[in-house]
Amino acid sequence: MYRILEKxxxxxxxxxxxxxxxxVARKAQAGQFVIVRIDEHGERIPLTIADYDQEAGTIxxxxxxxxxxxxxxxxxxxxxxxxxLAGPLGHPTEVAxxxxxxxxxxxxxxxxxxxxxxxLKEASNYVISIIGARTRDLLFWEDRMRAVSDELIVxxxxxxxxxxxxxxxxxxxLLEARGPEIARVWAIGPAIMMKFVSLTTRPFNIxxxxxxNTIMIDGTGMCGGCRxxxxxxxxFVCVDGPEFDGHKVDWDNLLARLAFYREEERLAVEHWExxxxxxxxxxxxxxx
Amino acid sequence: MSPLTQRERVKIPRQxxxxxxxxxxxGNFNEVALGFxxxxxxxxxxxxxxxxxxxxxxxxxxxxxxxxFIRALREGDMVGAxxxxxxxxxxxxxxxxxxxxxxxxxxxxxxxxxxxxVAIGRLERFVGDYELAMRTCPLERKLPTGKKVAVVGTGxxxxxxxxxxxxxxxxxxxxxxxxxxxxxxxxGIPEFRLPKSVVHAEIDYAVECLGIEIxxxxxxxxxxxxxxxxxxxxxxxxxxxxxxxxxxxxPGINYNGVMSANEFLxxxxxxxxxxxxxxxxxxxxxxKVAVIGxxxxxxxxxxxxxxxxxxxxKDGEVHIVYRRSRDEVPARAEEVHHAEExxxxxxxxxxxxxxFGDEKGNVRGMRCIRMELGEPDASGRRSPRPVxxxxxxxxxxxxxxxxxxSPNPLVFMDAxxxxxxxxxxxxxxxxxxxxxxxxxxxxxxxxxxxxxxxVSAMGAGKRAAADINRFLANEVTDW
Ligand SMILES: Cc1cc2nc3c(=O)[nH]c(=O)nc-3n(C[C@H](O)[C@H](O)[C@H](O)COP(=O)(O)OP(=O)(O)OC[C@H]3O[C@@H](n4cnc5c(N)ncnc54)[C@H](O)[C@@H]3O)c2cc1C
Ligand SMILES: Cc1cc2nc3c(=O)[nH]c(=O)nc-3n(C[C@H](O)[C@H](O)[C@H](O)COP(=O)(O)OP(=O)(O)OC[C@H]3O[C@@H](n4cnc5c(N)ncnc54)[C@H](O)[C@@H]3O)c2cc1C
Ligand code: SF4
Ligand code: FES
Numbered sequence: 230m231y232r233i234l235e236k237x238x239x240x241x242x243x244x245x246x247x248x249x250x251x252x253v254a255r256k257a258q259a260g261q262f263v264i265v266r267i268d269e270h271g272e273r274i275p276l277t278i279a280d281y282d283q284e285a286g287t288i289x290x291x292x293x294x295x296x297x298x299x300x301x302x303x304x305x306x307x308x309x310x311x312x313x314l315a316g317p318l319g320h321p322t323e324v325a326x327x328x329x330x331x332x333x334x335x336x337x338x339x340x341x342x343x344x345x346x347x348x349l350k351e352a353s354n355y356v357i358s359i360i361g362a363r364t365r366d367l368l369f370w371e372d373r374m375r376a377v378s379d380e381l382i383v384x385x386x387x388x389x390x391x392x393x394x395x396x397x398x399x400x401x402x403l404l405e406a407r408g409p410e411i412a413r414v415w416a417i418g419p420a421i422m423m424k425f426v427s428l429t430t431r432p433f434n435i436x437x438x439x440x441x442n443t444i445m446i447d448g449t450g451m452c453g454g455c456r457x458x459x460x461x462x463x464x465f466v467c468v469d470g471p472e473f474d475g476h477k478v479d480w481d482n483l484l485a486r487l488a489f490y491r492e493e494e495r496l497a498v499e500h501w502e503x504x505x506x507x508x509x510x511x512x513x514x515x516x517x
Numbered sequence: 518m519s520p521l522t523q524r525e526r527v528k529i530p531r532q533x534x535x536x537x538x539x540x541x542x543x544g545n546f547n548e549v550a551l552g553f554x555x556x557x558x559x560x561x562x563x564x565x566x567x568x569x570x571x572x573x574x575x576x577x578x579x580x581x582x583x584x585x586f587i588r589a590l591r592e593g594d595m596v597g598a599x600x601x602x603x604x605x606x607x608x609x610x611x612x613x614x615x616x617x618x619x620x621x622x623x624x625x626x627x628x629x630x631x632x633x634x635v636a637i638g639r640l641e642r643f644v645g646d647y648e649l650a651m652r653t654c655p656l657e658r659k660l661p662t663g664k665k666v667a668v669v670g671t672g673x674x675x676x677x678x679x680x681x682x683x684x685x686x687x688x689x690x691x692x693x694x695x696x697x698x699x700x701x702x703x704x705g706i707p708e709f710r711l712p713k714s715v716v717h718a719e720i721d722y723a724v725e726c727l728g729i730e731i732x733x734x735x736x737x738x739x740x741x742x743x744x745x746x747x748x749x750x751x752x753x754x755x756x757x758x759x760x761x762x763x764x765x766x767x768p769g770i771n772y773n774g775v776m777s778a779n780e781f782l783x784x785x786x787x788x789x790x791x792x793x794x795x796x797x798x799x800x801x802x803x804x805k806v807a808v809i810g811x812x813x814x815x816x817x818x819x820x821x822x823x824x825x826x827x828x829x830x831k832d833g834e835v836h837i838v839y840r841r842s843r844d845e846v847p848a849r850a851e852e853v854h855h856a857e858e859x860x861x862x863x864x865x866x867x868x869x870x871x872x873f874g875d876e877k878g879n880v881r882g883m884r885c886i887r888m889e890l891g892e893p894d895a896s897g898r899r900s901p902r903p904v905x906x907x908x909x910x911x912x913x914x915x916x917x918x919x920x921x922x923s924p925n926p927l928v929f930m931d932a933x934x935x936x937x938x939x940x941x942x943x944x945x946x947x948x949x950x951x952x953x954x955x956x957x958x959x960x961x962x963x964x965x966x967x968x969x970x971x972v973s974a975m976g977a978g979k980r981a982a983a984d985i986n987r988f989l990a991n992e993v994t995d996w
Contacts, residue, residue, distance in 0.1 A: 273696070313696040315733075446788070451783070452762065453764065453779065454776065463770060468927060485877060489801075493794075494799070496794050
């Protein structure tokens, strides 16, 4: 059992949790993730290690409530426990001094891009960051990102904060203006965003690293459910990744695979909301 | 009552295992084989001729004292039967259910010549179940030695090794990457063949009696490395199995609905997907499912698919697609028989060459080619070859690959000096000891042999434990 020590509400649907997990914190590096299972009935879901504190033996998780498991997780409070927390998993980011790099974080992807940005900055890169979200309420960690970036561009789809644009727009301008000096691009966010970032950088031939968020089960290379098609064949995101060369990913296959369980995901949410209502009714009756 | 004569014993027919009806069991995940009653067990035990030279024992990879336990059983001495069993086999309730007895102990039984060997496996299960209920044979532990042993992997190899090392008084810590111990016994083999309560009871009992600590959620190679374990423990046993699935190199394997048997079975068994949405992990099943392969894994996947079709109200078909013929099927005979009873369709001498998808990326069909058997190869099996021009298309909406697995390489991160074969399996210097090329590291089970059997993994765990115990007692010091 792993205790939640702190909880912070970053937006209506984005929550941060600091969890006690010394076995993971000891080894965690930027780019890695954990598998979380809430309780005995829970599924195993991957979440990026957004931050870690080796001395305190804690890791920070940030998640967006998109379905049953993340909604359920969002109802937990400091003091509650998680049944499973396994990791750190996946290859860490290959951090080096590349020169000038661009880090793009979209939506909840701002959480995983943060430790990578920080590590790149610590490795003396000149870091230009672009963060974006659908709307102002979904943005978070602007201050943190600013602290580890030499330049920061903030945008929202609806223009409620920062520039009104998708992250690919400022990225394209940057590449057009300063393309030759940019050595590498990292992009983390919804699959569709990573697809378009990769398409944007491709004509400039700039290596583009994406962190893929496929559906996973074990997260240890045992099931192949997370496999992704690359130019060189199928690979397992949990052990061969999660970072890959975005120019080699078969995005349409990835997007199709993400949609496979949509009907079941809808059912799971319905079932969960029904249970919550029942529990609410029982509590009211108990209290009356 | 005077004892039966040999002639009378030979006349007793092999007792039938009470089973759930095939039609009923297609709609549930409850155990298929219900177990012998005491009456059936004694009748079956009475068939044993108590041979002077019991060939059956030679067929058992852990040399269970078969005639002796059967004799105690039929004399009504259940406590004695358990004690005799436990000398060689600490997990009889499991082995009795899943061992391929028809190629191990029972095939060598003298009565097998008439096609009716003593039902050794069923009797073993009866004894194992009795012990699970009664706990007559407590696991005892010697005084603490102060030595520490790490066991990586909690499948049958790791469990057996841990128990035998802990009994010697050494402190044992087991590491498991998943959230539940048991290895294939919990994530692979379905409830209807091996109830998880049986596996949990065995593990809990060992943990309680012997003070074994199990650390789940520890992926060795990531959470801790082998070198780190060696710094903290006096000995390390690797029983990490062969969990890496393989896919065929044919076009179309990444369409939705194409998956490894490991994924399908893990969703169903470990994550209890058949109880979705009560449990959170969903599992889909197609209307027309093709399972590629014909081993135990394939049978389990096919039979889970049938059950899910029934539970989800899908009127469908499940096919086993196998490139060789019926004679080469590697699964346990009983599983093949049960699968057929339940309605699995077998397509022998058939091999997929391509998988087709629809515009949404979902699988919709599979192109196969007919095969024929050539001359026997080095392994003695007749190797299949495609019949030119015999391609045909099958309409399917789910394809499950059950093609064999290899060791998961994660555990070998930071383990230079540990020699492996080109198949990724760990090299052991001597099968009798399970010693690897890395000092103080032993290995056994599927990680050494590649996908094999529960009882062979147990045997390897047991032999390694004996050597670890000798090593820690300083009886042997060289490596
Ligand atoms: C390596 C890795 C790291 C990740 N890190 C984070 C993180 O730090 N924070 C975070 O909020 N999420 C992260 N994700 C995604 C997260 O795992 C999913 O959002 C979560 O599993 C959804 O579970 P659910 O039951 O709440 O939603 P579901 O009901 O399973 O899904 C709801 C919706 O989300 C989509 N979805 C399902 N699984 C994923 C997935 N793995 N990735 C993207 N979309 C998905 C579905 O297509 C569906 O539309 C990560 C995924 C991976 C593979
Ligand atoms: C579906 C299926 C059906 C089968 N049916 C039968 C049958 O009927 N009869 C029979 O005799 N055999 C059967 N087998 C084969 C049998 O189950 C295996 O041969 C046996 O389980 C091997 O035991 P093991 O202890 O070597 O490994 P496993 O049972 O595979 O256990 C290995 C354990 O190590 C863990 N692990 C792996 N890597 C790490 C790591 N890096 N860190 C920590 N832990 C790790 C795994 O999660 C797993 O729990 C079947 C196998 C499958 C898959
Ligand atoms: S362990 Fe397996 S092979 Fe040995 S006697 Fe029992 S059933 Fe037969
Ligand atoms: S999640 Fe199972 S292999 Fe990657």
